Amino acid sequence: MVRRLSTRLLNVCVASLCKAHKLETAETVIIDGVRLGVLPDVVTYNTLIDAYCRFVGIDSGYSILHRMGEAGITPDIISYNSLIAGATRNGQIARSLDLFDEMIQRGIAPDVWSYNTLMHGFFKLGKPDMANRVFRDIILCEHSPSAATFNIMMNGLCKNGYTKNAFMLFRNLQRHGFVPKLVTYNILVNGLCKIGRLESARRILKEIWESGHVPNAITYTTILKCFFRKKKFEEGLELLSEMKCKGYTFDGFAYCTVIGALIKIGKVKEATEFMVDLRRTGTELDIVSYNTLINMYCKDGKLEEAYKLLDEIEKKGLECDKYTHTIMIHGLCKAGNVEGAAQHLRYMNMMGFDSNLVAFNCLVDGLCKVGQIDDAMKVYKSMEVRDSFTYSSLVHNLCRDGRYRSAAKLLLSCLRSGMKILKSAQRAVLLGLRYSGFPREAKKLKSKIRIARILNY
């Protein structure tokens, strides 16, 4: 009894450490436990598998499976479901299917969650038809679908551009006695907002109240973000005060939606007010929240404050992600410190982050803005991947520098590789050529652009 109680305690401890990304500490606690005679059980190992899959990689998660075998503990359905989830999160569907085979061979029957996870994976990969096949399997075979099955299905349909179908499924299910939870409503509200159907989203909001549910901060922030995205700032701010009046407590998510939206429309002062409010509540911030705040400071030119937050992140044991670094690179560029930005980019690569197109684009644009176009071209040439941002920025700035012929060359190679370019960049080249004494070249370029467009259709 004592031992079982201790193992349970060990598991609680390991789970909270894993949640805080402190995997090494979790491992130390397990080793210490063994020394004291507290043995880890299947739950301990399952917690580790999930954490390693999330924060390190599917291979590390899989190696835990071996370790548990060596410790004489047989993996169960949860061990495999965690691994399958880990593989699908990384877009490794083939790996998930292998894991399916492996578990069946070991005599562990997949449950509805194994299928749910797989379905979710297919949706995330943008393969709704495959997800649909899994869904049909769940319905037709002996696995009875769980409420989550339908939620995953509806969410996947919405995310893959089939919001109407999600809606049809929803109404069908209701006719068959399905009682939607708030999560289901939130999925639909989000789906409708994403396709700009604000009125329908509002109707669902009414339906939520009528069904006896109380919409939560998620419901409201989803609609709020939609208002801001559609530039309906007045209505957005109105909804915001409605939330405040009704006494909704903002969580980190809600705050960040609002702060992020306010920054986007240039209302940095208002965003800062929300930030002060957020800090006052003492809400634990995760890396995404920190990224939002760092972005706010960068947009406001307060880089010192941004660096303070970076220190705070480190002190809390959180890890910066590619967004954090990209936001910093953009902030440094915006402040005119391109040298610092380039240094940060090198640092980012050194830390093992993949070559990041957005960060490179920021640097290219930053170099252009301080007049170092040749350096920008050097960076451009070193880039493995380029997109319409890269080209638009360079073409614009070459024009600003009066180098219309180089701009024209770049413009064509952009269009010929099938990418779009800002209309204004295109116009700048054509007008530049025409009015700097090369009207015939402008005319030629125009027809070349036309041909490139036709070929890309």
Added chain:
DNA sequence: GTAGGGTTAG
């Protein structure tokens, strides 16, 4: 344990 809202560039 698995499902819903938030972060980057021209």
